[in-house]
Amino acid sequence: xxxxxxxxxxxxxxxxxxxxxxxxxxxxxxxxxxxxxxxxxxxxxxxxxxxxxxxxxxxxxxxxxxxxxxxxxxxxxxxxxxxxxxxxxxxxxxxxxxxxxxxxxxxxxxxxxxxxxxxxxxxxxxxxxxxxxxxxxxxxxxxxxxxxxxxxxxxxxxxxxxxxxxxxxxxxxxxxxxxxxxxxxxxxxxxxxxxxxxxxxxxxxxxxxxxxxxxxxxx
DNA sequence: AAGTAGATTGCCT
DNA sequence: GGCAATCTACTTT
Numbered sequence: 001x002x003x004x005x006x007x008x009x010x011x012x013x014x015x016x017x018x019x020x021x022x023x024x025x026x027x028x029x030x031x032x033x034x035x036x037x038x039x040x041x042x043x044x045x046x047x048x049x050x051x052x053x054x055x056x057x058x059x060x061x062x063x064x065x066x067x068x069x070x071x072x073x074x075x076x077x078x079x080x081x082x083x084x085x086x087x088x089x090x091x092x093x094x095x096x097x098x099x100x101x102x103x104x105x106x107x108x109x110x111x112x113x114x115x116x117x118x119x120x121x122x123x124x125x126x127x128x129x130x131x132x133x134x135x136x137x138x139x140x141x142x143x144x145x146x147x148x149x150x151x152x153x154x155x156x157x158x159x160x161x162x163x164x165x166x167x168x169x170x171x172x173x174x175x176x177x178x179x180x181x182x183x184x185x186x187x188x189x190x191x192x193x194x195x196x197x198x199x200x201x202x203x204x205x206x207x208x209x210x211x212x213x214x215x216x217x218x219x
Numbered sequence: 220a221a222g223t224a225g226a227t228t229g230c231c232t
Numbered sequence: 233g234g235c236a237a238t239c240t241a242c243t244t245t
Contacts, residue, residue: 084229
């Protein structure tokens with residue numbers, strides 16, 4: 001009996017749970033993906049939960065639209081959106097179906113295919129910045145809207161790849177307010193729905209929500 | 220070394 | 233119009 005690392009892909013039942021259960025359970029797991037430049041694997045170190053209709057920070061808060069339709073579908077699928085005119089962000093839809101919740105993958109450590117990831121993200125100053133930030137993670141992994149709606153529980157045929165491995169120890173997981181999100185809970189405080197692995201160098205810096213300065217009426 | 224203004228496009232009200 | 237993540241160039245410490 002050899003002790004091999006568990007490479008079994010996470011299945012639908014993993015994602016078909018409340019998003020606040022799934023989000024911390026993804027930390028420490030590995031996204032295994034095959035890109036045109038070769039295999040790339042990222043160990044997740046930072047995620048955020050978005051709780052559908054009850055969450056003002058969620059794309060799904062104001063109901064279903066063409067863009068967010070995937071979030072209203074079955075769990076275990078990728079919701080990839082385009083932002084700021086040049087970046088993509090990757091979310092994984094959670095349960096129950098139609099609740100439109102998901103986990104935004106915010107950062108990770110590239111544990112395989114560093115050279116391929118570097119080719120995808122030539123501006124990264126060092127290896128732990130390759131996937132430090134949600135759009136950086138998507139760029140490093142060559143993920144764009146072509147993968148929107150694809151199934152990450154489809155095993156070897158999953159175009160985005162699969163998630164494998166074991167979770168980070170609970171004692172190493174911290175949580176706090178989400179980055180750049182204004183949404184508040186019923187008591188007026190920020191939802192502590194950002195989860196990360198304590199001390200990991202690939203975790204992106206916390207940035208409080210900052211309303212944009214008025215652009216037009218500047219003297 | 221550390222902070223920030225300004226640029227970029229698509230989505231929704 | 234307001235919002236979203238990142239990079240570059242510039243400023244300040």
